[in-house]
Amino acid sequence: MAALAIDNISKTFDIDGRSVTALDSVSLDLAPGEFGALIGPSGCGKSTLLRMVADIVSPTSGHISVAGEAPRKARLAHHIGFVFQDATLLPWRTVSENIRLPLEVVGGRRAVDPAAIQALVELVGLAGFEHARPSQLSGGMQQRCAIARALVTSPQMLLLDEPFGALDEIMRFRMNLELLRIWAESRTTALMVTHSIEEAVLMADRIFVMAARPGRIVDEIKVDLPRPRRLSQIGEPDFVALVERARKSLFGDMVEMLQDA
Amino acid sequence: MLEMRRPGRGAGRALIRWLPPALVLLAALAGWEAAARLGWLPLTVARPSAVLRLLAAEYAGLLAELAPTLFAAAWGYLLALAVALALGSLAYLYKSLEGTVLTVGAVFNSIPIIAIAPVLIIWLGLSLSTRVAITAVVCFFPLLIAFVQGLNTRRATAAELFTVLAATPLQRFRLLALPGALPYLFMGMKITAPFALLGALVGEWTGAESGLGVVMLNAMFGLQVDRLWATVLLACVVSTAAYAYVCLLERLALPADLREGEAV
Numbered sequence A: 001m002a003a004l005a006i007d008n009i010s011k012t013f014d015i016d017g018r019s020v021t022a023l024d025s026v027s028l029d030l031a032p033g034e035f036g037a038l039i040g041p042s043g044c045g046k047s048t049l050l051r052m053v054a055d056i057v058s059p060t061s062g063h064i065s066v067a068g069e070a071p072r073k074a075r076l077a078h079h080i081g082f083v084f085q086d087a088t089l090l091p092w093r094t095v096s097e098n099i100r101l102p103l104e105v106v107g108g109r110r111a112v113d114p115a116a117i118q119a120l121v122e123l124v125g126l127a128g129f130e131h132a133r134p135s136q137l138s139g140g141m142q143q144r145c146a147i148a149r150a151l152v153t154s155p156q157m158l159l160l161d162e163p164f165g166a167l168d169e170i171m172r173f174r175m176n177l178e179l180l181r182i183w184a185e186s187r188t189t190a191l192m193v194t195h196s197i198e199e200a201v202l203m204a205d206r207i208f209v210m211a212a213r214p215g216r217i218v219d220e221i222k223v224d225l226p227r228p229r230r231l232s233q234i235g236e237p238d239f240v241a242l243v244e245r246a247r248k249s250l251f252g253d254m255v256e257m258l259q260d261a
Numbered sequence B: 001m002l003e004m005r006r007p008g009r010g011a012g013r014a015l016i017r018w019l020p021p022a023l024v025l026l027a028a029l030a031g032w033e034a035a036a037r038l039g040w041l042p043l044t045v046a047r048p049s050a051v052l053r054l055l056a057a058e059y060a061g062l063l064a065e066l067a068p069t070l071f072a073a074a075w076g077y078l079l080a081l082a083v084a085l086a087l088g089s090l091a092y093l094y095k096s097l098e099g100t101v102l103t104v105g106a107v108f109n110s111i112p113i114i115a116i117a118p119v120l121i122i123w124l125g126l127s128l129s130t131r132v133a134i135t136a137v138v139c140f141f142p143l144l145i146a147f148v149q150g151l152n153t154r155r156a157t158a159a160e161l162f163t164v165l166a167a168t169p170l171q172r173f174r175l176l177a178l179p180g181a182l183p184y185l186f187m188g189m190k191i192t193a194p195f196a197l198l199g200a201l202v203g204e205w206t207g208a209e210s211g212l213g214v215v216m217l218n219a220m221f222g223l224q225v226d227r228l229w230a231t232v233l234l235a236c237v238v239s240t241a242a243y244a245y246v247c248l249l250e251r252l253a254l255p256a257d258l259r260e261g262e263a264v
């Protein structure tokens, strides 16, 4: 059974009485433990797609199932972890209090095992900052805290909406590899939105390339580079070829336009 | 390691902060004293030295009169706070109640306190409860508005986070809205702390056996200028102290970056 099955999803929004098609007949599947990347121009509906999987908004038509369950059921069963573009930490809570928030929601305070929280803190490299509050952390540290929070309930499905959008290149690559390490250890299925082609190739098993107006998937690229992934792979011919391939389908006709110019 | 850096430290910092206002105040008092001695001021304006002398001589009596006033102010304030917290929470949890709560609160607030006082007196008699009730009425609405606004502050992505977590409305209230509203609530509490004394004094002016307000009235009708000014000074000190006390509570409850409009 697919860990995530998105079947012929469409979504229209009403904006000032006009109906705008944000997504048109989008389908994709992820196998258990697979890492998928969504890449596409701004406004093509990547966030909307993720939010539908997490049951934050509902599709206009089509069907989604998360490990065989409807998104609502998966959400209520706490099978979904979501990392937002900005870390969205609660400013009055410390790092470890933020990480354990989902557990408090799931089962009250009794369910919280301090050792498990501490293990997660260490997993995301925040040891020594357990009692720091978000305002005392850098952007990258906040994002790592948010990732730990998304992992604390051991969700079957991890959704990441441009989690590293605000970071510089160096920090970003470091976080990419850290996230891959965490993902490999936790064996969840992951779907990540990104604006960076290299990030998508570095991290994903499969890349879904989207186009806008209406939002749709125009290409699917299988990334069969060996794991665990390393930064040194970035310069290798296989990697470069995949980046080129993704760039071509992402830019579409524009590639030829640019070559003609 | 995580400590925040601020310009100046410790005693030096306190000196820089407090010295200029203290000097301005002292200069103003000295000027006032001089003007009064030179006869430039009407007799109804007391000399600072005379006021201080009276305070020194009669402080025990005045403090005894202050006690019931403080009592009414404190209980009225706490009553208003409790009602505002309860109604604000209800309005948040049952959104359909919010309009009603805020409208009734606004109407309540628009009635001049001088108009409410006689009604309360007829209802509750010339008792301590009347003065507590008047104080509570004065303090209630600003507290309610601050709390409700704090609860409803837009936290769009945090709200989505709680949706993903499948939080119940009560969990959302307890874990997100309530802690998020605390800075706003403290803002309201700071603004209303001096109102509490105002309410207690007005309550005493409408009729009481003892209290700072009673001393004030008697001094006024008896043309005891020094005494009148001494009570005014006491009222100022108490108001400021109440404000400072709430600021202190806020400091203990909230870390610096969560305090709204950090002034001191």
Ligand SMILES: Nc1ncnc2c1ncn2[C@@H]1O[C@H](COP(=O)(O)OP(=O)(O)OP(=O)(O)O)[C@@H](O)[C@H]1O
Residues within 6 Å of the ligand: A013, A014, A015, A020, A022, A041, A042, A043, A044, A045, A046, A047, A048, A049
């Ligand atoms: N709540 C909403 N109401 C109305 N329209 C919306 C809403 N959310 C999204 N849209 C529309 O849906 C389209 C896709 O938005 P979405 O946020 O999913 O894009 P995106 O691919 O994530 O873009 P970006 O890369 O800039 O984050 C946009 O045209 C947007 O205007």
Ligand SMILES: [Mg+2]
Residues within 6 Å of the ligand: A046, A047, A048, A161
């Ligand atoms: Mg987006």
